[in-house]
Each structure stands twice: as structure tokens, then as C-alpha cells.
Amino acid sequence: MTATEHPSEETMQRMAEQVLANLPAAFREQLGRVVMRVTDFATPEQLASVDMDEKWHLSGLYEGRPLPDKSIWESGDMPPRIWLFRQPLIAEMEETGVGLEELVRHVVIHEAGHHFGFSDEDMHRLEDEA
Helix, strand or coil, rough: CCCCCCCCCCHHHHHHHHHHHCHHHHHHCCCCCEEEEEEECCCHHHHHCCCCCCCHCEEEEEECCCHHCCCCCCCCCCCCEEEEHHHHHHHHHHCCCCCCHHHHHHHHHHHHHCCCCCCCCHHHHHHCCC
């Protein structure tokens, strides 16, 4: 996909779902209840939840309780969600020249890492070691 082609939310949604489908089975099983959503930008509330105020700087977000923090006694919670923000991802693609599929893959895996209880620092360290 070139920088002049801007995918729809539906196209980016399919890209993100394909990333999840290609994860190892053990991870896919643990991500079964996670809902994937693509929208143009984060809401002001989503930005505030990560101490940000610039909507162009947030390309993905995990909302939910990480697996290590869950209890079998909990019920009634909304399912965890992974959000991808389409416009910031497109802008990053255009600015960096990194392919959109690669950016989507990175963000989906990063946000899925939060579902498993990894911090941003943990994930950056794992990426550096890989």
C-alpha cells in the first residue's frame, strides 16, 4: 500500500484481525474475548487515560484488565478492547515509510502485550532483545 492509498476502517480492521489470526494458538486462545476496534482517532477520555492530549500521537490502546490482574470472581466487566487509531497510523506510515501492515502488526502485538500484563518498558526491552 502506498502513502497515497488510505485504507478504510474496515480494511485496517481486517489487517488487525489477520495479525491476531497468525499468532500462536496459545496466545490466540488467551485473546479470545478481546474485541478489536479501528476508528480514526482516540477520544479525549482515551487520550487522558494515557496522559496524552494530542490525538495524532496515539496509534493504539488497550482497554481492560490485564490477565494477571483478573479474578475468577469477577463478572459483568466489559470485554477487553484493543483500539487502533487509523489516522495516526496512516500519518506514521507517510512520515516513516514503514508499511502499514507492519505498523498495524506492531501496534496489535504491543496492545495484546498489555492484555498479558506487560508494561511498555517490558515490551520495549523484549523488542530490543529480539
